[in-house]
Amino acid sequence: MKIAKTITELKTGLEELGRDKTIGFVPTMGYLHDGHLSLINKAQGQNDVTVVSIFVNPTQFAPGEDLDAYPRDFDRDSQLAEAAGTDLLFFPDPAEIYPAGASTFVEVEGEITRKLCGQSRPTHFKGVTTVVNILFNLIQPTRAYFGQKDAQQVAVIKKMVRDLHLPVQIAVCPIVREADGLALSSRNVFLSPEQRSEALVLSQSLAAAKALYESGERSVKVLKDQLVSQINTMPLAIIDYADILDFETLADIETITAPALAAVAVRFEKARLLDNIILD
Missing domain, CATH: 3.30.1300.10 (Pantoate-beta-alanine ligase, C-terminal domain)
Structure with missing residues (x-):
């Protein structure tokens, strides 16, 4: 498994894997669990190349939310990702994704982002759609994989892809649960x-x-x-x-x-x- 921390390393890794191949992409914020691994397994089975990103995206956290406390363990995550069949793991720093002075955002407007999570976290989806669009631009995946647990996020990303005519298929995978029914998170x-x-x-x-x-x-x-x-x-x-x-x-x-x-x-x-x- 290749590991890229910079955009230059990401592009080099993608070229080495072959740009003519189908790419399955799984964006995550890390601290991987079986739900994430099910997405990686699905991507690995449906594409020539599987790319996973681990990036705790600061723009989707409002002041006072759990950005600093969000669990992180890259060594563990990289081992799990590799075992699941990941070919390229992208692990950038925030400054790599958002260069100094960055002030461009992608935002889906309307009721779809104002209710549910958007009601209590009004800036959340603006950060989500911005970072997902950046990652799609960098990786140019054939398919991108998301879990049904974040149902509103899936609906918003689908709308962004449709509205902007992005050449990526959005694959939605079932919620993975503990034996007693608790959704993995x-x-x-x-x-x-x-x-x-x-x-x-x-x-x-x-x-x-x-x-x-x-x-x-x-x-x-x-x-x-x-x-x-x-x-x-x-x-x-x-x-x-x-x-x-x-x-x-x-x-x-x-x-x-x-x-x-x-x-x-x-x-x-x-x-x-x-x-x-x-x-x-």
């Missing part, structure tokens, strides 16, 4: 044993909402009330949002008549956890 490391136990309410509340939906319930209000009431049974859980939206557009709906996304974000002190399920 790098931030799970921040949970105390008691918080870890209570965090199961995310997947449990979503499963209960799906069961209610499958029994015939189509009212978004009824299903949202079920989500909120179940999460609120956990004393350490603080709801950021619990919502049900159109799956494709993230538009508000009152009644489910097409595939819908049930999504929750819940805080446990330092850990802000996301989870979702598709009602289809």
Whole structure:
């Protein structure tokens, strides 16, 4: 596995691997877990070359968020990435991605970035779309792989790719969970044993909402009330949002008549956890 820390090293590595080959790209912020590895495995199986980036992107963190505390372990990550079949690992410093004086951003406007995570983190997606666009420009992947756990991020990136006519296919892979149902996240490391136990309410509340939906319930209000009431049974859980939206557009709906996304974000002190399920 090649490791590149600079853009020059990245371009050299890509040339050595062969620019005429298909490239599968997995962008990450590191502290890899089985969810990331499932994306790498998928990319490795569908492309000639697999590129993984590890970059804790400062522009998607607002002041007071966990940028400095975000878990990092490059030695461990590089070993896991190589074992999963990565051909080239890009591990740049922030100054490499954002040169001195950089003031150009890519932003997807509209409701798609204003609700869910965008409501409590209004600058977040501007940072996400900017860095993903930079990485796409540098790597020029055939396909890029994202996890369904970050469903809103996936929808925003798909819209950016469509609006800007970027020549990359976005592949969305299923959420990977622990045996007890907790969605894998790098931030799970921040949970105390008691918080870890209570965090199961995310997947449990979503499963209960799906069961209610499958029994015939189509009212978004009824299903949202079920989500909120179940999460609120956990004393350490603080709801950021619990919502049900159109799956494709993230538009508000009152009644489910097409595939819908049930999504929750819940805080446990330092850990802000996301989870979702598709009602289809």
